[in-house]
Structure formats: C-alpha cells, structure tokens
Amino acid sequence: MWWSILPQIIGAAILLIAPGLLVALAVRFRGFDAVALAPALTVGIVVVTSTLTPFVNIRFGLVPVAVVSLLVAAAGMFAVRYRATRQPAAPRQRMRPLSGPWTLGGLVPFAAFGVAALLVAASVVRAIGSPQAFSQTYDAVFHLNSVKFALETGQASSLTIGGMTGGGFYPAGWNAVAVLVASTTGAEVPVAVNITSIVIAAVFWPLGCLLLTRWIVGPRASATVAAAIACASLGAFPLLMMDFGVLYPNLLAISLLPAAIALAASLVGLAPGSGRRDLATALTLLLGLAGLVVAHPTTFMAWVTWTLPMAGFLAWRSFGASWRNRRTGRGRFTKYVLSVSGYSIAFVALWIVLRPPADASFWGPRGTVPQAFGEALVTSPVDLSPAWLVAPLALFGLWSCFKVPKRLAWLGLVFVLFAGLYIVAAGFPKSPTRDFLTGVWYNDSFRVAALLPVIAVVLVAVGIDWVAGALPAARKRYRYVDRAVEGPARWSAPARLACRTAGGMVVVLTAIVLGQQGGLKEEVQLTSSHYRLEADSLLVSPDELAVLKRLPHSVPEDAVLIDNPYTGAALSYALGDRKSAQLHILSYVSPELQKIYDALGQVSTDPSVCRAVREEHGFYILDFGSKEVHGENHTAAGLTRLDQNPGLQLIDSQGEAKLYKITACGS
Known part of the structure; x- marks a missing residue:
C-alpha cells in the first residue's frame, strides 16, 4: 500500500x-x-x-x-x-578532512x-x-x-x-x-x-x-x-x-x-x-x-538553552586571559564583561517572555525524582524501555567529554542541563520553581523528553570517536589489540582487509538490530495504537469514518455541521469535506452557536433557535455519540436525545454514527 x-x-x-x-x-x-x-x-x-x-x-x-x-x-x-x-x-581553523x-x-x-x-x-x-x-x-x-x-x-x-x-x-x-x-x-x-x-x-x-x-x-x-x-x-x-x-x-x-x-x-x-x-x-x-x-517557539528556547553551556564554556575559557590583562588590555576586558552581561540579560529575558501562558502549562509530574533520574540516564523517558544501544554508548560518550574537557566539556554540561530539566518536569511536584524551569515547555515531560535524543546522539558519536582515536595507540601498546584488528600475521593483506570489512559489517548490523529493540520497538507499538482505525478508536471509528466519507453526497457544500468536536465529529472538514461549526476542540463559540448547543431540543417551539440555526447556516447535526477523545463528557444539552427531537430528520447512519437534518427551521 x-x-x-x-x-x-x-x-x-x-x-x-x-x-x-x-x-x-x-x-x-x-x-x-x-x-x-x-x-x-x-x-x-x-x-x-x-x-x-x-x-x-x-x-x-x-x-x-x-x-x-x-x-x-x-x-x-x-x-x-x-x-x-x-x-x-579569515584563516580557517578547520579539522583536517579525511577526504x-x-x-x-x-x-x-x-x-x-x-x-x-x-x-x-x-x-x-x-x-x-x-x-x-x-x-x-x-x-x-x-x-x-x-x-x-x-x-x-x-x-x-x-x-x-x-x-x-x-x-x-x-x-x-x-x-x-x-x-x-x-x-x-x-x-x-x-x-x-x-x-x-x-x-x-x-x-x-x-x-x-x-x-x-x-x-x-x-x-x-x-x-x-x-x-x-x-x-x-x-x-x-x-x-x-x-x-x-x-x-x-x-x-x-x-x-x-x-x-x-x-x-x-x-x-x-x-x-x-x-x-x-x-x-x-x-x-x-x-x-x-x-x-x-x-x-515551534519552545524548540527555539531549547536552542537558546543549548547556547547556555556554549556561552558558559567560552566565558570560563577566556576569563583568565581577560582578567590578567585587565589593566593593560582594558578594552578587551570591557568587551568580555559586556559580552557576558549582554548574553545573560538576553537569555533571562527570553526565558521569562517566550513561554506559553501559565494556564496552558498545567501538566504535572509523571513519577518520582529517582525514577526521572534513571529514565534520563538511560535515555528512556516517559516510561519507555531502555535504549539498549544508545544508553551505554551515550554514557560512555559523556565520560569521554571530560577526557578532553578543553574541547568537549560543554557537551557534558548540555546533557546535565537537559537531563535536569527532564527530572524537574517528570519528577518535581508542581511549584513556582518548577514553573520557572520547565514552564517554557508547558511543564510537559513528553515535550522535554523529546529533546533528550539530540544530545544522546552526539554523545554516542563522541564515545565512538574517542575509541577510534585511541585505537592506534592501543594497537602499538597491546599486541592482542593489533591482532584483533589486523588478523594473524600469517594472513595476506587482502585476507586482512576482507576480515576487517566483514568484522565492521557485523558490528554495524549488530548495532542496527540492537538499536531497533527496547524503547524504539515499544514506541512503534504505542504510536501504532493511536493510528489504528478500530471500533474503539479514541477519535473516529470505521462507522464514523464511513459517514464522514458520505457527507459530500448528503450535505450541501456550503452547509455547517453542528457537533461535539470532542467526539471527532469536527474532522468532517478534513476527512469529509464539510465544515464543522468548531474546527478545533477549543474553537471560539459564537452566541448563536451556543444557543443551538443549549436549546436545540426546543427547536420546534422556540423561534430564537431557528434564528440561530439560520445565522450559523447549521442545518445539519453530526452525532458521534458521547465517547470523547479524553474519556470525558462535554455533550451540550441540545445535542442529547437527538432521536427523540421532532424537529430533526435522520438522513444517514452507520452503527452509532448518525447524521440529522434540522427540518423545523425550513431550508
């Protein structure tokens, strides 16, 4: 397919x-x-x-x-x-390319x-x-x-x-x-x-x-x-x-x-x-x-957060020279102070201003601090199984960063910083401190969790690169390492090359297979469960989808459908080419639409309801029952007992999905 x-x-x-x-x-x-x-x-x-x-x-x-x-x-x-x-x-300080x-x-x-x-x-x-x-x-x-x-x-x-x-x-x-x-x-x-x-x-x-x-x-x-x-x-x-x-x-x-x-x-x-x-x-x-x-502005703030260890590392590395020469090179020291101060002010300003509203950052913790710490450490956030390949290699890469601190220590600080943010979001109780630290990401552990793989991938590369860099010295020092890499001395050069190539392919294939296990395999299954079209699907069932697909044949092109968007009926627009009165679950509700929601049951006796129907051009009701995407109940009073409303006519149905036309208000 x-x-x-x-x-x-x-x-x-x-x-x-x-x-x-x-x-x-x-x-x-x-x-x-x-x-x-x-x-x-x-x-x-x-x-x-x-x-x-x-x-x-x-x-x-x-x-x-x-x-x-x-x-x-x-x-x-x-x-x-x-x-x-x-x-x-300017002269380019470029690492010597391999090719x-x-x-x-x-x-x-x-x-x-x-x-x-x-x-x-x-x-x-x-x-x-x-x-x-x-x-x-x-x-x-x-x-x-x-x-x-x-x-x-x-x-x-x-x-x-x-x-x-x-x-x-x-x-x-x-x-x-x-x-x-x-x-x-x-x-x-x-x-x-x-x-x-x-x-x-x-x-x-x-x-x-x-x-x-x-x-x-x-x-x-x-x-x-x-x-x-x-x-x-x-x-x-x-x-x-x-x-x-x-x-x-x-x-x-x-x-x-x-x-x-x-x-x-x-x-x-x-x-x-x-x-x-x-x-x-x-x-x-x-x-x-x-x-x-x-x-997404919150990911821009993740970028800003990445620059914090960069700036701190550069400030620390240049502080000594700037301080020693503060009298003879006053301009240089002033430039240093202004740069550090300017970055700090900009960072704090962005951190305070560029964040979602407080009422949108309502997410609470998912577990305890020790649990969140363990999840961050093995790159398995939000209850996922461990990343069997990435986790140990990333931890080794973290150790490797501090083996060459003058070049890569700042990467270790990035890991500590984002792991700390995840621990706060996933493990800390709700508090002003938690809001300040992770409110940028809605206090949502899922959003912070998705940022951890960026540094994890880099740390894996750091660790493997350290091993590759240390291998020549190890081969000279330890003969068994050299034999493991090159093969026995009695082998010919082509045989050694073939052995190295085969060994490398085995390592790569083993890494690929191992990498597809654990948290990734589990997440594939979890994601799949949210895309399957089944009778108990959270948003749209097969019967409901069938009714949506028939809307172009049963509803005029300029009509507006009245429905409960929490049930998935609002997807009539994207899936059925007919506009819903609410195109999102949290859409603006006009006074006329609210009148229909509240009083559709009186459409045959209350002229004001028909006026609202004509104003909204909402002559059709799409009823997907009371099952909602989050398992709650937001069904408006006017959308209950539709089958008993004398002002409506059932014009299409399949299973529990029903499409009604309001007949009490004319055409």
Missing part, C-alpha cells in the same frame, strides 16, 4: 530539500554540509513565503516558494561575495544518512500503518483541519491559521510545510500529513544529527556511522511526537534543532569540523532560526 505513494514521498523530499539546498550552495556550503543544512533553510523560506503571501494577495504554494528561494539565494550570494571583496577571508566531498570517504555521510533514513522511515511506516491513517489524538483535530483550511483559503501564514478557530497568531511552520506538500503532490489531507511526517522524521532528523556530530565531533567515519544508527534507535524522538499530542509542530522543530545548534557552535568556534565563522554562517543561522521559531 505504501508503494503506491512512494513517488509522492520522494517528490516531497525533493520539494523540501531543493529550496534550502539552493540557498546553501549560494552561500558557499558544499557537499554533505549543503545538503544537511537544506531542511532548516527550506523551512525558513517556507515560513517567510507563507507570511508574505497574504500581504501581496497571492495563494501560498510552490510558485511563491520557488520565487522566494531564488531571491534569498541571490541575496545570500551577493552578501557573501560583497563581504569577500571588502574584507580578506574531499565527492570522494569515497566523502560519501560516507551520505551512505550513513541513507541507512538512518531507511531505518527511521521503516519505523514510521510501521507506526502509522497505512497512508490513509490519521492520528486518533486530541490535537489531530486542529492539525488536520488546519491543513484543509489553508488549502481552501490559499494561505498558511501564522497570521491567518489561527483565524480557523477564532484565535490570533499561531506558529504555523509545520502547517505551511504540510500545505506545501499537499498542494504540490495533490494528496488528500491525511496522506499529505503522513508524507510530511515521513520526510521530516526520515530525512530532516538524520541530516541534522549527522551535520551536528560531524561539525562538533569530527568527520571520522566511525563516529558518523554511529550517529546515523543512534538517531534511528530512539523511541523518544521522532516517534514520541507522532504518538503524544499529536505534536506535529514539535516533530518538525526538533528535527531542525541539530542544524541550528551546529551553526551556532560554528559561529563561536566550538565546531572544529566546520571551522566557518563567516557571514554566510551567520546568515544561514538567521534564516534557520526564523523557521525554527515559527515551527
């Missing part, structure tokens, strides 16, 4: 890589670096385009994105070349990415089940309907998407990306959303992880392959964001996070694998951050 949409998946991947790749090449990134930066740049371009199109009164889609891509690429090329003619290039970008060694990251992409795609496909499946979760109502809304209105701007529910600004980075995929491939909304999820999880995420590890840790092949396998071996991301929520915006934003971190590290000199501290890197970071903050 998935093979039928494979061309659309490949087309969507090209669609979401090409704009960013064009810009990356224009500002002189090459090889794998250019490809790995492309997703972040594409999302930045899509966000800029979707924001601008309402102001110039054109529909958002492929053509505007292509035009903006060309303009941004041209501007970037001009800026970089103009800068180069005005100022000599050129298109030689055999240079193809290693592409091969590693291919392995990771296939592994992640396989997990996502198993979790979703079929191309037409959709998430049976609370937030699925908004996300699927928002894509339909944007396709109909022609706008996917953060300034317009919120209007679907009667709200204002909504960070619509994911919505714009999904709409671009839907409008270009022509896929139905659920299929387009699933295609987008596959591309984000299997393309964006591995590319970002490999870029980050190669820039910070180095280009050694063993570390690159280890990072590729590790990023495809964790249940906490990307699948967790497709399971809980469903949090598609977080799925996109966290997939972009590694590239933004890599660019920041490069700018401040903590990415020896890049060595670029130029205007192109700064411009690329700005465009990437534009996409990141609109994809």
